Amino acid sequence: MSRVRVLVGTRKGAFILTADGKREDWQVDGPHFSGWEMYHLKGSTADPNRIYASQTSGWFGQIIQRSDDGGKTWHQPGTPPGETKTPDGMPKGESNKFVYDTSADTGKPLTTHQFYDGTQHPWEFKRVWHLEPSLTDSDTVYAGIEDAAIFRSTDGGKNWKELSGLRGHGTGPKWQPGAGGMCLHTIILDPSNPQRMWIAISAAGAFRTDDGGKSWKPINRGLKSQYIPDPDAEVGHCVHHIAMNPRRPGVLFMQKHWDVMRSDDAGDNWKEVSGNLPTDFGFVIDVHAHEPETIYVVPIKSDGEHFVHEGKLRVYRSKTGGNEWEALTKGLPQKDCYVNVLRDAMAVDTLDKCGIYFGTTGGQVYCSADAGDSWNPIVRDLPAVLSVEVQTLA
Amino acid sequence: MIPVVFKMPFVEGRAFNVGAATLDEIGAAAPEVSMIHVILPQHLRTLAHAGAEVELEVAAPVTQRSVLDALEARYPMLRGAIRDHVTLQRRAFLRFFACEQDLSHESPDAPLPDAVTSGKEPFIVIGAIAGG
Numbered sequence: 001m002s003r004v005r006v007l008v009g010t011r012k013g014a015f016i017l018t019a020d021g022k023r024e025d026w027q028v029d030g031p032h033f034s035g036w037e038m039y040h041l042k043g044s045t046a047d048p049n050r051i052y053a054s055q056t057s058g059w060f061g062q063i064i065q066r067s068d069d070g071g072k073t074w075h076q077p078g079t080p081p082g083e084t085k086t087p088d089g090m091p092k093g094e095s096n097k098f099v100y101d102t103s104a105d106t107g108k109p110l111t112t113h114q115f116y117d118g119t120q121h122p123w124e125f126k127r128v129w130h131l132e133p134s135l136t137d138s139d140t141v142y143a144g145i146e147d148a149a150i151f152r153s154t155d156g157g158k159n160w161k162e163l164s165g166l167r168g169h170g171t172g173p174k175w176q177p178g179a180g181g182m183c184l185h186t187i188i189l190d191p192s193n194p195q196r197m198w199i200a201i202s203a204a205g206a207f208r209t210d211d212g213g214k215s216w217k218p219i220n221r222g223l224k225s226q227y228i229p230d231p232d233a234e235v236g237h238c239v240h241h242i243a244m245n246p247r248r249p250g251v252l253f254m255q256k257h258w259d260v261m262r263s264d265d266a267g268d269n270w271k272e273v274s275g276n277l278p279t280d281f282g283f284v285i286d287v288h289a290h291e292p293e294t295i296y297v298v299p300i301k302s303d304g305e306h307f308v309h310e311g312k313l314r315v316y317r318s319k320t321g322g323n324e325w326e327a328l329t330k331g332l333p334q335k336d337c338y339v340n341v342l343r344d345a346m347a348v349d350t351l352d353k354c355g356i357y358f359g360t361t362g363g364q365v366y367c368s369a370d371a372g373d374s375w376n377p378i379v380r381d382l383p384a385v386l387s388v389e390v391q392t393l394a
Numbered sequence: 395m396i397p398v399v400f401k402m403p404f405v406e407g408r409a410f411n412v413g414a415a416t417l418d419e420i421g422a423a424a425p426e427v428s429m430i431h432v433i434l435p436q437h438l439r440t441l442a443h444a445g446a447e448v449e450l451e452v453a454a455p456v457t458q459r460s461v462l463d464a465l466e467a468r469y470p471m472l473r474g475a476i477r478d479h480v481t482l483q484r485r486a487f488l489r490f491f492a493c494e495q496d497l498s499h500e501s502p503d504a505p506l507p508d509a510v511t512s513g514k515e516p517f518i519v520i521g522a523i524a525g526g
Contacts, residue, residue, distance in 0.1 A: 059485065059488060059522070060441075062474065099480055
């Protein structure tokens with residue numbers, strides 16, 4: 001029987017939630033990396049036992065952790081389990097090193113971006129927001145980092161090299177941090193074209209490469225953002241998240257700061273599909289695993305009030321690819337609820353019926369085993385949830 | 395808490411070697427080596443698989459830099475967690491204390507107090523007070 005493994009990153013550690021295909025009885029394992037901010041954990045589709053995790057701290061910096069046994073044990077890449085390398089037998093792990101490329105490879109190495117006060121500010125590494133394992137090679141993994149850049153490791157997370165064409169293409173000085181920092185938070189790989197990737201940055205916008213990461217172009221035509229001087233600018237948009245059904249590459253759905261958008265041409269053009277949503281501000285967006293026109297968002301009241309609208313936790317589903325939305329409330333609190341759902345905190349499994357998962361800043365992780373019709377909490381009292389990913393296991 | 399003390403042989407004897415000949419062989423004096431006690435915060439102990447206090451042999455002059463270099467050589471997993479990987483600047487939310495003094499803003503090449511060099515007092519790496 002199929003199983004699911006839900007990987008939850010929180011402000012104070014990581015948790016692994018497992019259940020069989022019914023998704024009714026759950027085992028909760030954790031906290032792993034107790035006390036650390038776990039921005040993101042994600043498993044490899046090439047090897048589901050391989051899981052990468054971003055462990056970070058304002059005090060102690062960035063650590064990459066890796067599990068090769070489905071989350072039972074972890075190590076810093078470079079230290080295979082049980083292997084000791086220093087002369088006196090201590091593990092030779094290393095905190096992972098993300099160094100911006102300032103070589104001639106970039107063409108014109110960038111050193112500054114726009115800061116909150118409009119001045120130019122040096123690029124400074126802060127943390128890894130998102131880890132995206134290759135679809136075909138478990139040792140290859142991409143990292144989206146703050147200050148915004150994309151890195152790649154081809155040795156299981158030990159060594160990282162920037163794909164510097166993203167920062168080097170010319171608009172970097174116009175990028176600026178959003179309230180959460182200038183982060184590259186979304187990485188989508190195209191299963192039909194290994195040369196194509198999409199990324200998104202707050203606040204710069206969406207970008208695409210068609211040559212394996214050597215060069216990138218902004219893909220923000222159709223986005224309108226009132227908080228930048230030119231609402232139709234090529235860059236500067238605060239894209240919160242992008243989702244794609246891997247069975248239909250090139251059709252993208254976006255939750256922008258305000259506005260829910262879709263693109264049917266791989267991001268070249270976007271149109272708004274907010275429709276009848278009560279508010280179109282939000283962070284998460286995801287797509288049903290088997291119905292590519294069925295999408296999910298969690299509307300948040302406003303950019304100044306980061307909690308759900310009217311004190312009701314409602315997932316909104318559109319079965320028409322946007323514009324027409326229905327509120328999904330069964331099993332979710334419908335009064336006195338003031339949580340947020342952050343951008344990487346929603347995921348879908350590939351079972352039939354499709355399971356939908358999301359985590360809140362109040363520490364709840366909800367599961368719907370019927371594509372959103374009804375919901376149950378898996379856990380209620382974790383630290384604030386930063387990210388949720390799910391693995392469907394045979 | 396009972397501190398777990400690790401002892402580190404002096405780094406590969408390089409400071410004692412000049413080419414193929416040792417300093418003893420050429421009649422030079424070996425550099426002075428001090429046993430330094432370093433206290434780490436909890437999260438770094440976890441990362442390093444170490445106890446609260448570690449002992450390091452550090453060649454003179456004993457400075458923040460030489461102590462941290464020895465610490466990172468002994469525990470490579472701490473590279474980047476105390477000082478920036480590239481600039482080697484102290485991370486903003488960490489502090490270095492010794493002898494009831496905050497040495498965080500001292501030059502990394504300034505000699506540490508004699509009490510640290512003699513091993514009477516520890517060199518303390520501590521998380522800064524940040525947040526409410």
